[in-house]
Amino acid sequence: MTPEPTPFNHRPDPVLGSALRRALSPGDQAAFVARVMAALEGARAAHWDVLASWARAGLAAAALAVILGGLFVGRAGLTPASIDDVLTLAAGPSAPVLVGASSPPDPSFVLPSAEER
């Protein structure tokens, strides 16, 4: 039997340590190590799944932004012609220009111009 311990005893007690080691000794070591490594792989896969889901959401958002941007730019290209543009062009072959315009010209400008002809 080892001597009675005191608060100042700085050496491990081999008898008690050995008994405790036996009492607490875990089961299959190899199985536990394999379990930890499998959990590590699982955590890694889950990590990539999260990143992939974020990437998918990011790509979807980017695609939507591109589509909306394209629509905006396209619509900007279809800005209605101003009445001045129409009247300037009307000095030449007026009918096709007026028919092709996306918005009707102001009649108060068009009619006097026609009367002058």
Place this chain on the structure above:
Amino acid sequence: MARAVAGDRGAFGVLVERYAAAVRRVARAVLGDPDDADDAAQDAFLSAFVKLRQYDPQRPFGPWLMRIAANAATDRRRRRAVRRAEPLDGLTAGGPQPDAETQRRDLGRRLREALAELPERRRTAVVLFDVEGYSHAEIGRILGIPEGTVRSEVFHARRALRVLLADWKEDAE
């Protein structure tokens, strides 16, 4: 160690093999139940892998890992519902067993029961000191308590556990 810090799983696997038994024992000292202890030990290793970049290679790895393990076990102990799940190990396995082996298993069971009666910090301290061989100063850093408190905890734990050990020796003789 450097390879493990760099994310090499094989190198980390070597660390797991080297420290698994100690981490599982400490977790079991805290939790009692071996399945809960293994869950906590696994949590500790996964947590350690994530935190490896925070580890200072100038310091010993064991106490750093044990601190994570003790915290993982304590967290799990706080989370779980209080339940008694003390296994009887080989005592329920059936069939006659040699006396010495029966007595050894009986001592193990009684030691675990006695450990379970101790405050958590006390039983962790005595296991880290007498089983795992850490110094009082290292245990102080692991548990986040002063070195003098560690000495006191180990002393009280030993006094309680040695009574059991003495009884067992007398019975065995």
